[in-house]
Amino acid sequence: MTKTKTKMTYESALHELQELVSNLQESTISMDDLSEKVSRAAELLDFCRAKLRETEEKVKGLFD
Amino acid sequence: MSQTLFEFNEFIRRVVALNLPESIWIRAELADVKSSKEHFYLDLVQKKEDSEEIVAQAQAVLWAKNYRSLHKKIGSNFGMLLQPGIEILFLGKAEFHERFGLKLMVEDIDPAHTLGKLEMQRRETILKLQAMNLLQKNSKVQLPNVLQRIAVLSSENAAGYQDFMKHLLTNAFEYQFNITFFPIAVQGVQVEKETISQLEVIAQNANKYDAVVIIRGGGSRLDLAAFDSFLLAKTVAEMPLPILSGIGHETDETVLDIVSHTSLKTPTAVADFILNQNFRFESLMLNLGLEVKNLANKTIQEKSMQLQYYSQLIGNQVKVNFRQQIQMLDYIEKEIPGVLRNRFDKAKNQLESLERMVSLLGPEAALRRGFALVFKQGQQINEIASLSLSDEVLVHLNKGKFQAIINKIEE
Numbered sequence: 001m002t003k004t005k006t007k008m009t010y011e012s013a014l015h016e017l018q019e020l021v022s023n024l025q026e027s028t029i030s031m032d033d034l035s036e037k038v039s040r041a042a043e044l045l046d047f048c049r050a051k052l053r054e055t056e057e058k059v060k061g062l063f064d
Numbered sequence: 065m066s067q068t069l070f071e072f073n074e075f076i077r078r079v080v081a082l083n084l085p086e087s088i089w090i091r092a093e094l095a096d097v098k099s100s101k102e103h104f105y106l107d108l109v110q111k112k113e114d115s116e117e118i119v120a121q122a123q124a125v126l127w128a129k130n131y132r133s134l135h136k137k138i139g140s141n142f143g144m145l146l147q148p149g150i151e152i153l154f155l156g157k158a159e160f161h162e163r164f165g166l167k168l169m170v171e172d173i174d175p176a177h178t179l180g181k182l183e184m185q186r187r188e189t190i191l192k193l194q195a196m197n198l199l200q201k202n203s204k205v206q207l208p209n210v211l212q213r214i215a216v217l218s219s220e221n222a223a224g225y226q227d228f229m230k231h232l233l234t235n236a237f238e239y240q241f242n243i244t245f246f247p248i249a250v251q252g253v254q255v256e257k258e259t260i261s262q263l264e265v266i267a268q269n270a271n272k273y274d275a276v277v278i279i280r281g282g283g284s285r286l287d288l289a290a291f292d293s294f295l296l297a298k299t300v301a302e303m304p305l306p307i308l309s310g311i312g313h314e315t316d317e318t319v320l321d322i323v324s325h326t327s328l329k330t331p332t333a334v335a336d337f338i339l340n341q342n343f344r345f346e347s348l349m350l351n352l353g354l355e356v357k358n359l360a361n362k363t364i365q366e367k368s369m370q371l372q373y374y375s376q377l378i379g380n381q382v383k384v385n386f387r388q389q390i391q392m393l394d395y396i397e398k399e400i401p402g403v404l405r406n407r408f409d410k411a412k413n414q415l416e417s418l419e420r421m422v423s424l425l426g427p428e429a430a431l432r433r434g435f436a437l438v439f440k441q442g443q444q445i446n447e448i449a450s451l452s453l454s455d456e457v458l459v460h461l462n463k464g465k466f467q468a469i470i471n472k473i474e475e
Contacts, residue, residue: 024400
C-alpha cells in the first residue's frame, strides 16, 4: 500500500498489475499474501481506469 | 647721306600705310592676351603644323571702342575667344608706329571660324580617343548600387554646383550623402590642369568614393571648349571610378561627356540620376523584403496544414490507444477471477493430498496394518528399555485395546 503514497503513474501501475497477474498465474504468491495482492490488483485497476478517463477528458476536443 | 631712326621709321610707316590701305582677314593663334581698361593687347603666333615651332609672330591691339561693339555683336562667346591657345580669324589693319613698331589693329573677329576650328579639334580628339579604345572605358566601370560617397568637381561659385547640392541634399527620399568638394576652374586654360590634378588625387583614394561628379552650369560652346581637352578626356576615361558629368545645356556635348560613365544634361539631372540609382536599390530591397514575407507566409501556411494533418492523426491515434488500454484492463480484470479460481483449486488439491498423506501415514493406518501401540501409565512406549517385568501396559490394536502384564523381556 505504500506505493500509492508516492506518485503513482499509469505506466508503473499497469506494470505492477501485469506482474501481479503473472505471479498469480504462476502461483508464486503465498496464500497468506493472496487477499492483499488481489485487493492491490483491484486498486491498480481502478487507478488505471480513473487515470485513463481523466486523460481522455483532458485530450477530448484538442484534436477534433 | 644718312637718316635719323625717326626719319627711317616714318618712311616705313608711310610705306605700310600706302601699301596696306585696307584691312585684311588674318588667321592666327593667340599666344598671350593682356587687357587694361577694356583695351586688349594680343600676342599672335603661327606654329609649324604638328609642332610648337613658331614660324610667324606679331602683336595686335583691340581698342576699347572696337571691343565694345564686338562684345555687343558676339555676345557671351566673346570672353572665350580671347584666350591663349585659341585660333582666331580677325579683320586687322596694319599700322606702323615710329616708336612702337608694327601692330595689327583688330577691327572685327569671326567667332564662327574659331568655333569651326574647335569643332575640328574636337572631332580629331574623339577619333584619337577612339583609336586608343578610351571612349567606352569609363562607362565599363561598375556603377555601385548605392551612391553615397561622392567626389564633386566644380567651381564653388558656379550656379550649377549650387543647384546640384540643393537638389541632392534636399531629396524627398531623405537619402544621406557624404560629399567631398574638389574645386576646379570651370572655364579657361586652367580647366584642364586643375581638373586632371584633382582627378589624380581622387584616383589615389578611389576606395573613399562611390562616384565622381564633374559639373558646371550652362555656358556657350566656347565656354565649354575647355572640356574638349584630349588629356582631360584621357584622364577621365582611365579613372577607376565612374564619372558622372553634367556640363552645360541640352545641346552641348563635350568630349568629357562622351568619355564619362554617364553624361547628363545638367547638374540637376546628375543629382536626379544619383537619387534614382539609390531609389532603384531601395526598391529592389523593398521587393526582396516583400518576397521574403510572401515566401514566409507560404511556408507558414504549408506547415500549418501539415500540423493540422498531424493533429488529426494524433486525435485518431489517441482514440485507438485508449481503446487498446481499455481492452487490456478489461482483459486483466476478466483474467483475475479465473486465475484466482485456479489458485484456490490448487491450494485445495494440495490440502486434500496432504490429508490423504496424513491418513496414510497416521497411527490408525499402522494399527489397520496390524501394528500395536503400547502405553504405560498413559505414556506411549517407544523403547523396550522403558519397560520392566510385571509392568502393567495398555496395548492398542485395530478396533480395540487390551491390558497386559509384562512377564518376560528380551533385548
